[in-house]
Amino acid sequence: MLNIAYVGFGKSTNRYHLPYLKLRLDQFKVGRIVTPTLGKRPADQAFWEATGTIFSTDIADIINDEQIDLVVVVTPSASHFSVTKQLLAAGKNVLVDKPMAANLAEAQTLIELAKAQHLFLMPYQSRRFDSDFLTVQHVLQQGYLGRLIDLEVHMDHYRPDAGVTSGPKIDGSLFGHGVHLVDQIVSLLGSPHAATYDLRAAREIGATVDDQIEVNLFYDQAVKATLQTTELAMVQYPKWQLRGTKGTFIKYQVDEQENDLKAGIMPGTAGFGLDAPQNFGQLVYSNQSGDRIERHLPSLPGDYGRIYDSIFDTLTHGAPKLVSDEQMLTVMKILSAGDLENSPSVVKF
Structure with missing residues (x-):
């Protein structure tokens, strides 16, 4: 069981991520969700709170939670680099929505940081x-x-x-x-x-x-x-x-x-x-x-x-990442x- 957290609780999280997680709750537990505005999606928030998910507005809550195995970044594109860099620097594995960065140099920075920290990093190429x-x-x-x-x-x-x-x-x-x-x-x-x-x-x-x-x-x-x-x-x-x-x-x-x-x-x-x-x-x-x-x-x-099945295999069984570092850099x-x-x-x- 992997304990994951989300940064962002907008349309993309609720349309392209969480509906698929509901079919995989034997492999994943959504431990935390950080969102700028609590209660904006009351029904969705209530569903996940009933499963034990903790909602808050501060990314530090995710960073300070040692039980989190993976953080999924689903924020506006321009923030992907800074949020992902902050999480990697804090020792968190990261799945970041596309595009992972604004240019090749930023992508190289993230990949090198993940390698130095022995962390998982991959874009959400669903x-x-x-x-x-x-x-x-x-x-x-x-x-x-x-x-x-x-x-x-x-x-x-x-x-x-x-x-x-x-x-x-x-x-x-x-x-x-x-x-x-x-x-x-x-x-x-x-x-x-x-x-x-x-x-x-x-x-x-x-x-x-x-x-x-x-x-x-x-x-x-x-x-x-x-x-x-x-x-x-x-x-x-x-x-x-x-x-x-x-x-x-x-x-x-x-x-x-x-x-x-x-x-x-x-x-x-x-x-x-x-x-x-x-x-x-x-x-x-x-x-x-x-x-x-x-x-x-x-x-x-x-x-x-x-894509979540592939991440589970990588983080629990050591399988190669679905999107390799070389492929990430080629795309960027x-x-x-x-x-x-x-x-x-x-x-x-």
Whole structure:
């Protein structure tokens, strides 16, 4: 049993973290939750208090509690570095929401501090357990496509009036949405040798924070991975397109977990997060006999809670971290190299 604490008790904690913890109370106990405002979510607070969770407004309560095995940081992005650094310096293992820092130098500082203290540190890259990503991973592992040539992944919305127009780089789409897609690509393909960046402020001319991005990552053996996000997509584009020497895989629909969570459908409910058959990806490939095969490939089930399963295995059984230090640094290297003011740009690593 791991005794964990949360810094932050807002939407993200209550939508993307705690619903999955409710299914894992045989492995985790939520010992403490620190939040700036007590009673803001009375029903949720009452539920966890009934399980023995102690609520307070001072992070020192977590730092001074020697029974806490892991602290989960779910605060505004700009505070991730300072809060995580404070907790690591105090000897606490940390899972920090994405992005883990505002630049590569900050990420290096956190990783070096964790190593020096022999502590666990990892970003909450929950979208490694998106249904669509797990299915793409399966397609590549099974070799349906032959040698991969092009991979394209989107995270698109139609939100013309939402979002910030000024602020630090960490508040832009590259660090906000792009961090998920970069991590997915890095987990599949590793570190690229070059990248191109097209970062724009499209919703409001003159804004200083990017809200539309295209990043191309270049690898050996003629492989290119493209990630795009926009807030002005009224017509849906495929979430994934993969092309190889022997086949193509296309999937339009995104993972359903977030849609279900927003609708109040919780993990553990029958059918939670599952794709409808009409939303399965289309796989077209040439088999060993040279026959053209077309099929709709059933989506593998997603489960953001599996990131907590991986942490339990690491902290209790010594298993390797789901997101390695090298992968953390590669993601932050790619994010840090993007610059709205100098876009479009080419960077060689």
